[in-house]
Amino acid sequence: MQTIRFDLAQLPPEAEALRLEVRGFLAEYGAHWTRSERARSWDGFDREFSQTIGARGWIGMTWPRQFGGGERSALERFVVLEEMLAAGAPVSAHWIADRQSGPLLLRYGSEEQKRTLLPRIALGELCFCIGLSEPDAGSDVAALHCVARESESGWVLNGTKIWTTNAQHADYMIALVRTDGEAKDRQKGLSQFLVPLSRPGVTVRPIADMTGENHFNEVVFEDVMLPSDALLGRRRAGWTQAMEELALERSGPERFLSSIQVLACLILRLEENPSEEGWENVGRLVAQLGTLRQMSLSVASMLAADGNPSLEACIVKDLGTGFEQQLPEIAHRMLGLDIGLGGDTDADNAIGHLLLMAPAFSLRGGTREILRGIIARGLGLR
Numbered sequence: 001m002q003t004i005r006f007d008l009a010q011l012p013p014e015a016e017a018l019r020l021e022v023r024g025f026l027a028e029y030g031a032h033w034t035r036s037e038r039a040r041s042w043d044g045f046d047r048e049f050s051q052t053i054g055a056r057g058w059i060g061m062t063w064p065r066q067f068g069g070g071e072r073s074a075l076e077r078f079v080v081l082e083e084m085l086a087a088g089a090p091v092s093a094h095w096i097a098d099r100q101s102g103p104l105l106l107r108y109g110s111e112e113q114k115r116t117l118l119p120r121i122a123l124g125e126l127c128f129c130i131g132l133s134e135p136d137a138g139s140d141v142a143a144l145h146c147v148a149r150e151s152e153s154g155w156v157l158n159g160t161k162i163w164t165t166n167a168q169h170a171d172y173m174i175a176l177v178r179t180d181g182e183a184k185d186r187q188k189g190l191s192q193f194l195v196p197l198s199r200p201g202v203t204v205r206p207i208a209d210m211t212g213e214n215h216f217n218e219v220v221f222e223d224v225m226l227p228s229d230a231l232l233g234r235r236r237a238g239w240t241q242a243m244e245e246l247a248l249e250r251s252g253p254e255r256f257l258s259s260i261q262v263l264a265c266l267i268l269r270l271e272e273n274p275s276e277e278g279w280e281n282v283g284r285l286v287a288q289l290g291t292l293r294q295m296s297l298s299v300a301s302m303l304a305a306d307g308n309p310s311l312e313a314c315i316v317k318d319l320g321t322g323f324e325q326q327l328p329e330i331a332h333r334m335l336g337l338d339i340g341l342g343g344d345t346d347a348d349n350a351i352g353h354l355l356l357m358a359p360a361f362s363l364r365g366g367t368r369e370i371l372r373g374i375i376a377r378g379l380g381l382r
């Protein structure tokens with residue numbers, strides 16, 4: 001049985017110094033970003049922006065220098081993420097690779113994979129996507145049907161992935177597929193592959209979400225030939241590797257800052273038309289935000305100290321995504337907007353976009369029910 005701890009953590013002086021540098025850069029670079037563009041948050045895709053911040057050393061910050069990293073601390077990285085999200089910078093082109101594909105490669109990749117891919121990720125040149133979900137395997141990922149069979153020259157991949165964020169832009173997918181055994185073997189017999197999406201036999205079909213935009217896709221593999229060295233990590237160890245990868249995406253500031261532009265809009269609106277009730281609402285939201293930030297920082301500092309805060313990370317994601325979902329709802333009620341039909345102002349459009357996006361916040365990266373199941377199991381309650 002695990003216990004839950006959220007020790008108070010503080011950012012070291014070098015992290016606060018870095019914050020000022022990043023904030024100054026974003027104020028200048030993003031001076032023209034509209035509120036609606038900022039509301040795209042970590043869905044905003046701009047390779048040029050990724051390359052600009054890659055050149056500044058703000059991608060792969062904690063990785064070894066030999067692989068293009070900056071050997072900086074996890075808490076310095078935390079500060080860079082916070083500033084990027086608070087400004088609504090278009091980080092999506094490098095986000096997944098920086099957060100999880102890069103660390104996964106660092107841990108399980110071959111020397112060749114690390115040497116050729118990590119420095120390019122750190123420069124913001126490569127976009128990655130995650131191939132876990134399938135049409136009949138979402139929360140229950142182990143029910144997946146994608147299969148890679150060994151051939152004379154390597155592997156042949158067949159099957160369908162779905163809801164794959166950024167597959168329409170990505171250079172590589174890290175896909176979890178079956179290499180051994182049968183469907184009834186579930187977690188056993190799964191392996192991870194590095195799949196270049198430019199290969200013949202790969203079809204990417206965009207899926208529109210409620211906003212009408214295409215963030216995710218269906219990806220079909222038909223006899224896709226992969227070389228032997230496309231296997232990532234150990235054969236049949238894919239399940240463990242993929243679960244470690246998922247743990248990397250649960251507790252960062254992106255789990256409570258996705259709709260932060262709404263709070264900025266509310267404050268600006270209240271400055272124009274002050275109301276006691278409005279300020280009370282904002283006060284409550286800011287108090288919640290401060291608490292969530294402290295919890296997320298606590299997890300980041302445990303990770304920096306090589307701890308295993310897996311339950312705490314699930315709690316941050318569950319509470320944080322609840323907060324992100326609540327913000328546009330509260331703004332909608334307070335401001336009485338006619339959402340979804342196109343607002344009168346940039347701020348209305350930003351809030352409208354986030355109101356339509358909000359249901360997805362507690363689905364991506366594992367649903368609320370699944371997280372609560374993990375927490376309950378960790379605490380010995382089920």
Ligand SMILES: Cc1cc2nc3c(=O)[nH]c(=O)nc-3n(C[C@H](O)[C@H](O)[C@H](O)COP(=O)(O)OP(=O)(O)OC[C@H]3O[C@@H](n4cnc5c(N)ncnc54)[C@H](O)[C@@H]3O)c2cc1C
Binds near residue numbers: 137140216364370373
């Ligand atoms: C914006 C967005 C981006 C995404 N990006 C990616 C991506 O890049 N790569 C990728 O692989 N996937 C991605 N996903 C997919 C996401 O991980 C799945 O949507 C999620 O895991 C849920 O799977 P599902 O949609 O099949 O729902 P289901 O698993 O069918 O669940 C339906 C409902 O049943 C509940 N439920 C299911 N099982 C249980 C259970 N055992 N106990 C209690 N309740 C349960 C769920 O909580 C949910 O409410 C993305 C999803 C979204 C919304």
